Amino acid sequence: MAAVSYRNRFSTDSALLLDGLATAIVWLDPELRILYTNSSAADLLELPHSVYGRALTDLLSGFHPLAALLREQILKREIRTYREVEISLGRRSITLDCVATPIVPEELVLELYPLDRHLLISREDALTERHQANRMLLLRLAHEIRNPLGGVRGAAQLLESELHDPALLDYTRIILSEVDRLNTLVETLIGPLSPPRPIPLNIHEPIEHVIHLAEAERLPHLRLKRDFDPSLPEIALDRDLLVPALINLVRNAREALEDHGVLSVRSRVERQYTIQGLRHPLAIRIDIEDDGPGVPVHLRERLFLPLVSGRSGGCGLGLAIAQDLIQRQGGLIEWRSRPGQTVFSILLPLVDSHHDN
Numbered sequence: 001m002a003a004v005s006y007r008n009r010f011s012t013d014s015a016l017l018l019d020g021l022a023t024a025i026v027w028l029d030p031e032l033r034i035l036y037t038n039s040s041a042a043d044l045l046e047l048p049h050s051v052y053g054r055a056l057t058d059l060l061s062g063f064h065p066l067a068a069l070l071r072e073q074i075l076k077r078e079i080r081t082y083r084e085v086e087i088s089l090g091r092r093s094i095t096l097d098c099v100a101t102p103i104v105p106e107e108l109v110l111e112l113y114p115l116d117r118h119l120l121i122s123r124e125d126a127l128t129e130r131h132q133a134n135r136m137l138l139l140r141l142a143h144e145i146r147n148p149l150g151g152v153r154g155a156a157q158l159l160e161s162e163l164h165d166p167a168l169l170d171y172t173r174i175i176l177s178e179v180d181r182l183n184t185l186v187e188t189l190i191g192p193l194s195p196p197r198p199i200p201l202n203i204h205e206p207i208e209h210v211i212h213l214a215e216a217e218r219l220p221h222l223r224l225k226r227d228f229d230p231s232l233p234e235i236a237l238d239r240d241l242l243v244p245a246l247i248n249l250v251r252n253a254r255e256a257l258e259d260h261g262v263l264s265v266r267s268r269v270e271r272q273y274t275i276q277g278l279r280h281p282l283a284i285r286i287d288i289e290d291d292g293p294g295v296p297v298h299l300r301e302r303l304f305l306p307l308v309s310g311r312s313g314g315c316g317l318g319l320a321i322a323q324d325l326i327q328r329q330g331g332l333i334e335w336r337s338r339p340g341q342t343v344f345s346i347l348l349p350l351v352d353s354h355h356d357n
Contacts, residue, residue: 022272022279024112030074032056032067035107039271044114046089060087070100070108077102084115146183153179196238196329203284203348204228206239207265210246214254214263222257225264232267235284235350237329245325248318249288249333249344256292256342264289275332275347282350287343295337303335 018025024041028034034051041047045060057063063070066082073080082098099111153176160172211224253263266287273283295303304323323333331348 020281024114026056026110026112028056028070028108028110030071030106032063032070032108034059041112043271044094044112045087063087066098073100074102074106074108149179149182196241198236198238198329200234200236201239203232203235203237203267203286206243206246207267207286210243210250211265213247214250219254219259221260222254223262225262227264227266229267229269232269232284233350235348237348241325241329245322245333245346246286246288248322249346252318252322252344253288253290253292253342257290258292262291269350270347273347275349276327276330278330278349280349284348284350286346286348288345289341289343291340292342294339294342295335300337304333 018036018038019040021038022040024044025036025038026034026041026045027036033053033055037045037047037051042051047059051059057067063085066085069080069082079099079101082100085096085098087094087096095115097113097115099113101109101111103109156172156175156179160169160176163169163172207228211226214222215224250263250265257263264287266285266289268285268287270283270285271281273280275283304319319333326333326346326348329348331346334345334347336343
């Protein structure tokens with residue numbers, strides 16, 4: 001009943017204000033039962049809809065060691081900060097800093113700050129800067145390589161027109177073939193140069209297209225799983241940029257599994273999510289997950305760099321190209337990995353955003 005009475009006296013304007021905050025807010029009664037959570041807290045802690053009136057420690061075992069301290073705070077009306085609280089959320093865990101503030105008699109407000117997300121944003125910023133620097137370097141290299149290649153190709157064509165010996169013509173054909181191969185490699189490295197042409201689309205259509213391509217190969221030991229959120233609205237994207245990015249990520253997962261294992265594709269919505277330095281009220285997340293051995297430790301810091309591959313014979317371009325294609329649409333690819341679970345996540349802004357403060 002406490003939860004009901006509290007929510008009745010909680011104004012709509014106040015609820016909208018708290019729901020718009022990026023900070024996760026949890027409001028507790030003297031018995032540490034939940035009176036209110038904003039959207040950021042519900043998403044962060046993966047809480048079910050019917051949490052009001054339930055004890056926080058029953059829902060999240062990570063708060064058990066703090067229960068006595070939180071109750072003591074309510075009595076003493078002290079503001080305290082708890083550092084590096086580890087919370088288990090099923091298959092994953094998060095680390096939080098928690099600021100607990102007593103407010104109206106015998107109630108407590110928790111502000112939750114995920115350390116994992118802060119570290120991830122710092123890593124994303126560094127990744128974005130590195131990617132942009134690499135792209136500028138590749139554009140310059142492409143210009144320097146293409147000019148002499150054009151000259152070599154023109155000279156080979158002139159030479160071919162002057163030669164009549166079939167044995168010698170084979171050499172000019174080899175030259176032309178290798179020049180064309182290098183040109184294709186350069187074009188792959190720098191990606192498309194035209195600006196994205198976004199149109200509204202159902203995000204699941206290109207995802208299904210890529211899954212069907214994988215299913216068409218009829219690999220008996222590879223299990224493909226779908227887990228889509230049907231409530232996702234249309235999003236304005238360039239399909240021609242999204243599809244090859246998805247293909248590269250699915251191919252990367254298949255290669256990690258060696259076509260033996262489970263490959264899952266999920267779609268979800270994220271709230272108050274920072275992408276490329278901008279905070280978006282809503283974003284779409286596409287997860288490509290495999291249950292393979294995980295990303296080798298020695299590759300983790302260089303994972304999205306061109307020509308970096310953990311596979312013998314791999315060219316190391318798939319992830320670099322995928323990141324470029326997604327970043328050109330205002331998005332980002334994140335990843336996390338441990339043995340038995342590797343997840344690459346495409347994050348795409350769903351609505352207009354403003355600079356993150």
